[in-house]
Amino acid sequence: MLMACGWPDGDENGKLLPLYDPCCGSGTIAIEAAQMACNIAPGALRRFAFERYLPFQAHVWDAIKESALAVSMPNTGEKPIIFGSDVSHRMVDFAQRNAQRAGVADAIEFRGGDALQRMPPTDTPGVMLLNPPYGERIAVGGVAGSAREKAVTEDGGEFFSQLATHWKKNYAGWSGWILTPDLKLPGKMHLKESRRIPLWNGPIECRLFRFDMVKGAVRDKTKATP
Ligand SMILES: C[S@@+](CC[C@H](N)C(=O)[O-])C[C@H]1O[C@@H](n2cnc3c(N)ncnc32)[C@H](O)[C@@H]1O
Incomplete structure (x- = not known):
């Protein structure tokens, strides 16, 4: 996923951009990224x-x-540019311990929190890369999960539309890459993908979708003129 999204190539000058996995689970994506960075x-x-x-x-x-x-190159004591968070504090704990075992604990900042509420971990926009819960194995938690009875559709549709709203409002300038077996995900997020890369998650056929969060793409409907 990291190679496919091009994160290791950095920006036009080859400088690595911040990387954030807001559904980090045991931390695989962040840890692999940190190992590449080091x-x-x-x-x-x-x-x-x-x-x-x-x-x-x-x-x-x-x-x-x-x-x-x-x-x-072990982390030189600079501030980490790789971040992970998960609604499950137990998973954050696992991720932290896995990063220690992989020798990159100092290169990553892990936090607990709901992807629908967490604000960007850095002022500089970067890349979000995640394989979020999609119901087959792991359910949505947090705000959308607790409202499951009334708001969450079986396929996590409500979670993804709320995630898109949160990203559009707070993550201008970031690109979000999502791995999913759900080919209709862009429709559920009301976003048009700028890339779609076929990938397999074990036996499950998936797409890695890229969504670009453009500044000013969200209009405040309460202030919109008719
Ligand atoms: C498919 S797993 C991610 C696996 C991860 N890439 C790894 O290396 O372990 C999905 C993760 O999303 C988390 N999750 C579910 N709902 C969430 C939410 N609302 N906000 C943040 N994380 C959430 C789950 O706790 C789970 O760890």
């Missing part, structure tokens, strides 16, 4: 099955790992 090779901290097969040569593999580690 130039940590994927899988550097894990073991692989091929290490048990011949003609595996431990000294060759160790040298490859050492040279990869030598170019990794």
Whole structure:
């Protein structure tokens, strides 16, 4: 998802933009992004099955790992530009611990909170990237979830239309990338996507939709002239 949305390429000068996952769960997206930002090779901290097969040569593999580690850049104490939040404080706790284990705890700021209420984590607009709950495995929580009986449709339609309203009002200049199996999501959000990338989430066919939050796109209907 990170590679597909182009976040690792940065802006026109190659500078990384802020990255925010407002439904971060156990923190995978933020942690992978932080590892990219710190130039940590994927899988550097894990073991692989091929290490048990011949003609595996431990000294060759160790040298490859050492040279990869030598170019990794631990966070330099600068303010993080990678953020994650989740309505479940238990998940935020998991995410924090996972980031510690992955060696990037200092590079990410995790918070609790409802995606429908959280304000941008930074003044500089950036990229939101998320695989939100879509009912098949994980239900919507927070404001929309508690109003489930009266307001939430089975497919999370109400959550997504509220999310779009929140983004339009508060996230001008950001781009929001959403992974979903629901091809009708743009309609539910009343937004036109600027990109649609086919992806598979395990066995589930999905699209990664890009929505651009344009400044001034939302008119205050109470002040609108007839
Ligand atoms: C499909 S999971 C995300 C998985 C995540 N990418 C990971 O690495 O674990 C969806 C997440 O959305 C969270 N969620 C549900 N409703 C939410 C809301 N209103 N605001 C923020 N997060 C919410 C759930 O707690 C769950 O962790």
